[in-house]
Amino acid sequence: MPMGLSTHELDKIDQLVAVRRKIKRGDFLFQSGTPFKSIFAIRTGFFKTSVTTDDGRDQVSGFQMAGEIIGLDGIMNDRHACDAIALEDSEVCVMPFDRIEQISLEVKSLQHHVHKIMSREIVRENSVILLLGSMKAEERLAAFLLNLVQRLHARGFSQYELVLRMTREEIGSFLGLKLETVSRAFSKFADEGIVEVKQRNLKILNPEALKLIMNAQDHCS
Amino acid sequence: MPMGLSTHELDKIDQLVAVRRKIKRGDFLFQSGTPFKSIFAIRTGFFKTSVTTDDGRDQVSGFQMAGEIIGLDGIMNDRHACDAIALEDSEVCVMPFDRIEQISLEVKSLQHHVHKIMSREIVRENSVILLLGSMKAEERLAAFLLNLVQRLHARGFSQYELVLRMTREEIGSFLGLKLETVSRAFSKFADEGIVEVKQRNLKILNPEALKLIMNAQDHCS
DNA sequence: CGCGTCATTGATGTGCATCAAGTGGTGTGG
DNA sequence: CCACACCACTTGATGCACATCAATGACGCG
Numbered sequence: 460m461p462m463g464l465s466t467h468e469l470d471k472i473d474q475l476v477a478v479r480r481k482i483k484r485g486d487f488l489f490q491s492g493t494p495f496k497s498i499f500a501i502r503t504g505f506f507k508t509s510v511t512t513d514d515g516r517d518q519v520s521g522f523q524m525a526g527e528i529i530g531l532d533g534i535m536n537d538r539h540a541c542d543a544i545a546l547e548d549s550e551v552c553v554m555p556f557d558r559i560e561q562i563s564l565e566v567k568s569l570q571h572h573v574h575k576i577m578s579r580e581i582v583r584e585n586s587v588i589l590l591l592g593s594m595k596a597e598e599r600l601a602a603f604l605l606n607l608v609q610r611l612h613a614r615g616f617s618q619y620e621l622v623l624r625m626t627r628e629e630i631g632s633f634l635g636l637k638l639e640t641v642s643r644a645f646s647k648f649a650d651e652g653i654v655e656v657k658q659r660n661l662k663i664l665n666p667e668a669l670k671l672i673m674n675a676q677d678h679c680s
Numbered sequence: 681m682p683m684g685l686s687t688h689e690l691d692k693i694d695q696l697v698a699v700r701r702k703i704k705r706g707d708f709l710f711q712s713g714t715p716f717k718s719i720f721a722i723r724t725g726f727f728k729t730s731v732t733t734d735d736g737r738d739q740v741s742g743f744q745m746a747g748e749i750i751g752l753d754g755i756m757n758d759r760h761a762c763d764a765i766a767l768e769d770s771e772v773c774v775m776p777f778d779r780i781e782q783i784s785l786e787v788k789s790l791q792h793h794v795h796k797i798m799s800r801e802i803v804r805e806n807s808v809i810l811l812l813g814s815m816k817a818e819e820r821l822a823a824f825l826l827n828l829v830q831r832l833h834a835r836g837f838s839q840y841e842l843v844l845r846m847t848r849e850e851i852g853s854f855l856g857l858k859l860e861t862v863s864r865a866f867s868k869f870a871d872e873g874i875v876e877v878k879q880r881n882l883k884i885l886n887p888e889a890l891k892l893i894m895n896a897q898d899h900c901s
Numbered sequence: 902c903g904c905g906t907c908a909t910t911g912a913t914g915t916g917c918a919t920c921a922a923g924t925g926g927t928g929t930g931g
Numbered sequence: 932c933c934a935c936a937c938c939a940c941t942t943g944a945t946g947c948a949c950a951t952c953a954a955t956g957a958c959g960c961g
Binding site for chain 2: 906907908909910
């Protein structure tokens with residue numbers, strides 16, 4: 460959250476985060492097509508967002524953890540453009556977007572903060588596009604794991620150990636791969652001593668090797 | 681641009697678009713890593729944006745035409761996160777972002793407009809992610825062509841004819857395919873009488889067929 | 902006119918999807 | 932507390948879509 464605010468400004472911002480909401484594992488935080496009112500700051504838990512085509516194909520477009528913001532896609536059109544589903548019991552701060560805009564008129568740093576958050580989402584999606592468009596299966600998984608552990612580490616968790624909150628199928632959907640391919644890549648990494656996989660518990664033994672794999676850069680023009 | 685403004689508000693907004701800049705074909709509008717100051721509204725011309733990994737891989741992340749906004753990725757970090765290159769001689773309105781934020785504090789509708797534009801970019805990227813993650817070559821090309829012609833049509837151009845401003849390789853890069861695959865897909869569409877391709881001039885003879893191809897939905901789970 | 906760039910088309914290879922069988926962990930009801 | 936069913940996962944065998952390699956053709960520009 461933005462720094463260097465007066466107490467008056469802080470009061471304003473407090474009004475935003477007044478309402479909280481608990482979401483059970485497997486439940487929707489919001490669904491594509493439903494009216495957009497608020498964005499959400501994840502307090503605890505873990506979510507996935509997924510987009511759907513007219514013809515029923517769908518794909519995981521991101522995983523979100525505590526401290527991250529979800530729902531920005533709804534601003535345009537006043538309707539949510541993706542589904543958000545809790546992968547574990549979670550709690551979010553409900554932040555009505557019209558309130559945010561109103562307070563942003565008075566608190567300049569909040570306005571800028573909102574812009575940064577939206578820009579960050581654009582940049583994040585850019586890197587997903589890059590991943591999907593130009594990386595091979597193992598490179599994708601390596602990039603995914605490094606990204607995940609880096610975000611967890613920034614939140615005070617271990618730099619090497621993590622619990623995957625999603626299934627292999629959901630990882631595959633996010634990475635544009637089939638679950639079998641994800642599974643095989645995990646096994647290969649494990650064989651090579653790069654990671655230790657026990658169910659959804661993962662230990663990264665050799666992060667440097669993962670970075671090398673991610674940057675294979677051999678083939679693609 | 682936002683509607684229903686007072687003349688005073690319009691004056692404010694006029695201050696934004698005072699500066700224009702011409703970009704020659706092949707030149708950068710901005711480069712990844714350079715300081716971010718402004719976003720740009722394309723007045724005339726055509727651009728591509730491309731993202732790059734540390735190891736030198738790069739990919740086209742979008743094509744932008746007149747009336748579209750470019751540069752939103754730079755807000756976070758105050759550095760551009762992608763390259764923007766003109767595919768033909770172009771002209772843009774330079775809109776200093778700090779000015780936008782300043783005026784947004786006074787003109788509520790402008791603030792909301794900015795949010796919508798950023799949200800639209802997020803939604804657009806979501807659909808690119810969906811395309812890259814779950815569609816086959818011909819489906820991708822069909823979706824690409826339909827999207828392109830739809831945007832051109834919204835700008836008063838033909839619903840069926842267009843000139844491709846980019847090479848096959850750039851299309852391929854955007855779609856996560858090799859140029860040969862793009863070329864073959866074009867030839868296949870032409871054989872089937874769905875389109876007429878003469879170099880970069882394209883005529884869509886059967887838009888419905890393209891929509892069907894895009895929504896093939898047969899295989900993928 | 903000749904060269905460079907872009908595009909087409911064919912032949913071959915390969916990475917991942919698909920299909921299929923089997924394992925292990927978890928939760929439920931007897 | 933155990934038996935059963937279910938689901939997530941692993942692993943192997945096979946096939947196919949697209950990449951890769953290579954040769955040729957069509958523009959456009961100096």
